[in-house]
Amino acid sequence: MNASVLLTGATGFVGKAVLDALRERGDNVVAALRGSSTAIEAPGGMVKRIESLDEHTQWQDCLHGVETVIHSAARVHVMNDTEADPLAAFRRVNVEGTLNLARQAEAAGAKRFIFISSIKVNGEGTVEGVPYHADDVPAPVDPYGISKMEAEQGLRALAARSSLEVVIIRPVLVYGPGVKANFLAMMRWLDKGVPLPFGAIDNRRSLVALGNLVDLIITCMDHPAAANQTFLVSDGDDLSTTGLLRKMAEALGKPARLLPVPSVLLQFAASAVGKRSLSQRLCGSLQVDIGKTRSLLGWTPPISVADALKQVAQSYRG
Template sequence: MNGKIRVLVTGGNGFLGRAIVKALMIGRDFNVAALIRGAGFELDVPFFRIDEMDGLTSYLSILNDVDVIVHAAARNYVVSDKSVDPLAEYRRVNVEATVNLARQAAAVGVKRFVFISSIKVNGESTPLGKPFTATDVPHPEDFYAVSKLEAEQALLQISADSGMQVVIIRPPLVYGPGVKGNFASMMRIMAKGLPLPLGAVDNRRSLVGLDNLLSVIIRCIDHPVAAGRVFLVSDGEDLSTTQLLQRLAASGGYKTLLIPVPVWFLQLAARMLGKKDVAQRLLRSLQVDIEETCRLLEWRPVYSVNEGLAKIYK
């Protein structure tokens, strides 16, 4: 792509979308605009407000001057989804809205569609030392992951039919300044200095700092090898839950009391309390292999885990 690349970022006022916009504003090679929901946008870039993203929304007036879409908007994973039909809700946003946007983009000549998916498409856990790869057969285990896989499949078909390039990125847990959800909850607990029974967890989990993920996303906007591929991304260092909590506490300047309770007891207690999903994320391993991502994109993680955790508290 010659000249400045015109990029539209969806979900521009979300945790990841806002960070993508900020990163692209720094680079002189991009003209960036944001697609947002809500009343306003504090970043100094053009933005387009919509009330809803679904299978009927028209984007044609927005897409005429766009070269690349980075699609970060999504209905994110919720541990206890109270919707009457959760799968239908995930599909409405993550599949139907994505397909609708991609079809309109292809029709007006958008060159590339970068889709932010999830490692949950691969599955929920891995045997220790046997990480997920981009070529593994997908094994989604919840409605959110099913919807992300269905969106991936639909996008690849649109690409085959239209010639618009599609790039898929599957991050694991993303952390960074402004992080929300389970990671933010964990930070609040650490800040209170409450004892946690997680001092003997010897699993391994991949995670990705926001800046490392952003560097991969930016690389995928115009890297010639990226088209049609799936990329897994991480910080390149897998931590046990115990190690993560220790490093998080050190980064925040907190004292931590991690009690070494046997993992089998934690698993039993979680089942009895109906917290099996929470226990799985804390106790089991989930590792990703980023060797192919590094090789094909000529990329290495920009920051270490320690550096990434320290950025949260700045």
């Protein structure tokens, strides 16, 4: 189905993959990116460069005829934030910038606004076997999660008083070709055969392959049941950290040299060196229930974990 789409964050990890999918569909795309970003081509559309994303950004020149806005641009979670007031910095981009764009989109006649939020709106972790649900009461902890929650609240209020349909998607950790940060670091360690002390971690974590997230975003562009709903998204196949590392090693064609160090010792050691948040991601559980996403949209993740990890490994190999 051809549509006119405004895509923000078009050069980001998720945005670039969405742009490729829109190109394959033959949609007319207005691709918005930061002024210093790499040049890209928007099929049948235009490229808009913005210097900042806040309440002052002017979008009118690229909203004419746009039916759907996919808003993936954001001030992302950072480990060592140097801002004097991190929450204010997140709010300026993620709340004020988002609502400014949504109001201008509604005024220009856009029909649907798809907001890429974060599972951090739900919280930082779950008890094993008790996953987050899309309609749980939000419990964000850090400034990033708080800003995403406040953006969601503002978008719902706008939808309630206007004709703009809002779709909110909260991904868990996204991995795929080009992934960076801890996921890439673990892949490098496995590829080099470095013994890792992660052979006895019996947690459960939900992940989402980039291709699965993009497929859901595209589904939400057209599906009538997506209007004014919030969806969680994952691969539907929760893994322990140990299980994930074994699957990653298999995708690389390497043995997984995992030492069975008890999780409690890993967490104690991480806390002792100021890496408590890292130990939570490695040893703690974070599960989501995508039952609502499946039932309302008839959606099933099209890519298996094994196939997604093969794609990551092939990209890593170059």
